[in-house]
Amino acid sequence: MLTPQWLDQLRTRITLSALIGRSTRLQKAGREFKACCPFHNEKSPSFTVNDEKGFYHCFGCGAHGDAIRWMTDHQGLSFMDAVKELAAEAGMDVPAPDPRAAKAAEKRDTLHDVMAAAQGWFVQNLSAPGGESARAYLATRGFDAHTLQRFGFGYAPEGRQAMKEALGKFPEAMLIEAGLRIEVEGRDPYDRFRGRLMLPIEDARGRVIAFGGRILTKEKTDAPKYLNSPDTPLFDKGRTLYNLHRAAPAARQSGRMVVVEGYMDVVAMAAAGIGECVAPLGTALTEQQIEMLWRHVEMPILCFDGDAAGQRAAMRAVSRALPLLRPAHSLRIVRLPEGLDPDDLIKARGARAMEDVLGAAKSLIEVLWEVERDAQPLTTPEDKAGLKARLMAHVDAIQHPDIASLYRRELQDRYSEFAFPKRESRWQQGGGGQGGPFKPNPPRGGGRGNFQKGRWSPIPESDPESLERLRKAIAGGARDALSAAVLAGLIRWPDQITRHAEALARTPGLDPRFSLLLDCCHMHEPLESAALASILADSGLAIPGTAEYSGLRFGFLNPDTGADQAAEDLVQAVDLLVERPVLEAALAQATARFESELSDDAFAEQQRLLKRKLEFDSRLRQMATRQAASS
Template identity: 60%
Template sequence: MSLTPQWLDELRARTSLSGLIGRTVRVTKAGREFKACCPFHNEKSPSFTINDDKGFYHCFGCGAHGDAIRWMTEHQGLPFMDAVKELAVLAGMEVPAPDPRAAKRAEAAKTLHDTMAAAQDFFVRNLAGDGGQAARTYLATRGFSRGVIETFGFGFAPDSRGALKSALGEFGVEQLIEAGLLISVEGRDPYDRFRGRLMLPIHDTRGRVIAFGGRILTAEKSDAPKYLNSPDTPLFDKGRTLYNLHRAAPPARGSGRMVVVEGYMDVVALANAGIAEAVAPLGTALTEDQIARLWQVVPCPVLCFDGDAAGQRAARRALTRALPLLKPGHSLSIVTLPAGMDPDDVVKTQGPAAMEAMLAQGVSLIEALWQTERDAAPLTTPEDKAGLKQRLVEATETIQHPDIRALYRRDLLDRFGALAYPQRDPAAPQRPAFTPQRRGTKGPNGRWMPPEPPLPPESLTQMQKVGQVMITLRPLLAAVLLGLIADPRLIRRHGEQMARIAPSDLTADGLLDSLLELGDQHGADEDGPGLEMSDLVTKLGSRGLIVPTSDDLAGMPYEFIARGDPSGIAESIEIIVELPLVELALAEANAKTQHELTEQSFAEQQRLVQRKLALRARLGQMGRARAAL
């Protein structure tokens, strides 16, 4: 049939969805919509809504969603064309005339389905016959029940190059090659693809056999792959097919859980343990199409990966492919099994209850992303930590949905801030601020106070380094503090980083500490109103702190930051925190190379020199770029 999208849209528009569903389900009016108890899962209170204006139904309990055609195919169990024809009769429309080419393709597909059904019968007969003893023994060692063996349709392919070819000769060699059952090699007769293997049929969503998977049984064939799947055919696209989806979808809608494991034998093992909502990809990493199919069933499938290196690689690939597809209410849960174990191992050694407990403890997608990137490389140097931040930002940029992208970025950067800039411990001794040695000062009673005791030479040198750097950074720090006053919502976002700023005359007077304290007390957060600038200035003034006014902003070297530029403030704080630390580390490295010059100490000294130059270059570029505006 030649059914254009326009014709199908007209069919949907002419169909009263509430009337259609109301033929078999009791529906009640609720405002502009209709409600009912969901027919896809058992429930006592209605969570199933029908919207005639928009032409779709949706269940907030199990996630069932679709239009009139999908209702007829999923609930009524009709093939697509039969559903279309029945709806066309109800809508008073004529189905377009048959397309000869489409009819030919449909006939060819029907013949291929017949071929695959015949091959399945052949494999099942061989499992029960004399030649299937080794396969039956293997199934017994796995502990699969008879019911599971029959439900999943286990079979056996004889170790022969022509057994299936002869048994299915009525379909013709070309048909068997097209179905992926025979291998055709130039200059040789076609031969059976599956030989000496335990066989499992692979079905489409309507339960028709479209491909096979075979597990080798003979240990001597060390050069043969352990598992072998059918190639892509007109019926089978391994990147779009999920093994066992036709059986797993109904119980998954009822429980709200879909479990994705790595292989089809894992699916069978879980079914044998009473977990029926399991599916698996077929020889490839989870694809975008497969993720979309999972979300059609449940909003948050559970991805269960083996605890080996291959399982971890599969988890990373799944994360990468899922991020661009994220949409409101849809995500993934990630479960990693103990090292060296697969689902069958867990069930056999710890029992089904332990497997259920592991599936219930899956981590969210954002938590899995954070753990994966955090553990991907060492985090011993500032450069390592900067690399982590870059990886996190790049990962979030792949998310297409703007709200989810923004929320992921904020959450991950908050985690990064807690890791890279741990909060200052109030009980820990603080590094003294650098001030020039004084000759003496007058105390509150008018008497001269003696000078403070001198610092040890080494500490004095280090403090002098910090003081010199902070003098250089004084205009930038002043601009940052004014920028935070101009936009108090930014205080909490950067609070943990600012707590690491080295002491200086701009921090010793209490302005920075007061900003951090007031930000925490009054919830100066991006998502809430927090403090207004006028309130913040008043509270600072009540503490005896002098706050510059807007007139003082004009002509500042970093005026754009002082006016509350978020990106400028973030970059400035990074420089203010890191540059003094790099200067201190460089001073220590210089001293070390003077006493003991080694290849390692020289390399570290050069690394710090390059980092110092890079930070100062960023500082200079920031000023020049904004000065030109």
């Protein structure tokens, strides 16, 4: 049986560009390949192949598909022949035919007939005399005739047996299996949808697989406002996104995909000219739906209602996405004005206002920070510690090591700035008390340089006294084992400097040699170890020797370590280097508070931070030893 899971595995084992490149000349274009379309004559390339997303697309003629579709449409093979040829190439065995699977496929085809007939009946009912209440409701929404026809609005009349009578050519068992009728033991089956405005839910091929219905009679207070079909052989709500078959082509043109809460929001957005919208179906956004979105765009936008329920739904989606994050694939989040859904906003302020809101979508990490920061008052040390614990719990959910490390670093920086705000020193205030002129901050790490015309410039060789002061600063204690090890690692792997430049530039108290390395990030030529050694030597400095970090045997210092492993080890070491001054500043602040107050609370806080400092040192030793052993 060729299950969807087996076919997905087959697609992932085939490199689409290599397959298409056998008969079509492809050119690399960023993260994709481009070519003149093999399906129609053209002079300029409009045909693209994306290996990450696993599909090809022509913006000229609309040709679109995956590896199997390429074999059927371009090579002229039947579906099964295409599957067999690709499976042989991928080293996979094609599952043997299963009579039960064939029977299930036949049943699915028959259920499609049932759903198509039901959709036709619903549409017919909308224009009939009995559909007056549904038409009146649609008039309040302001949808034009084109929108009503495009989305297939219909009406399910009152009456428990109306559908059975209308679709009498289909057996009762099929209507029940399709989710259109409900069977209750000891009672006659009855219609699931009654007295509701109906919308068809379609699959990726545009076939009706389920329905959603909105209640129209206010007297039915115990009935749900929206009712969807149950899961059936055709419909799995956790693996279906409403309107995806229409939104996907629009997303390829706009480069974005917007996720709203419900199908009526999708229709309202489309009526306002925003067609690249989809919605989950009665559940929080699932892992499968997130992956479906990523096949079309790398940063889908979640646009949920501005009420508390909408924001909870957004955070549930964020929690689902965190373990799935991978390079260049994430979510952006929109927070609508409180109390408004997309339709309300468009009606009140117009489509331009909605575009403005979408344009201001925030990154996932920004939303995580804001939500947790504002979740509860942060007036005590325990409150602040709780904030950090919640933030780090989110980080722990991220499975990709590089992304987890970057999230941890960014959230720790935000937390530190929030929990331990910097106070202006006398030097910053003018050095002479009140009335002194304001002076700019010196460079990070007390590094080399003179402040000229608003920027720091390197110390020239003609200023030997400044260079000597720099050397004394290093000799005076700025050289510690961790800094020296990271310095040596960055010089050994210079392509990693840019990766860590921003975090290191924000870290106070670093060895001044870091400033020299960070200055080199702006050079046009590729960084090389020998050139960095020369730059240090020109300032009278040297590459850290093994004696400076003799107690730390990091993997990135081992000549046998590969580039990928060295990069991963450096991430962990730089994380420690960035975390250390934050911890030390907090400990110094707690110690000063204890010395001034001599209170039990101040002493407890100081002891807690001392314990954290000991744990930090232990982690550092363990990490260095573990990396050395693994190398």
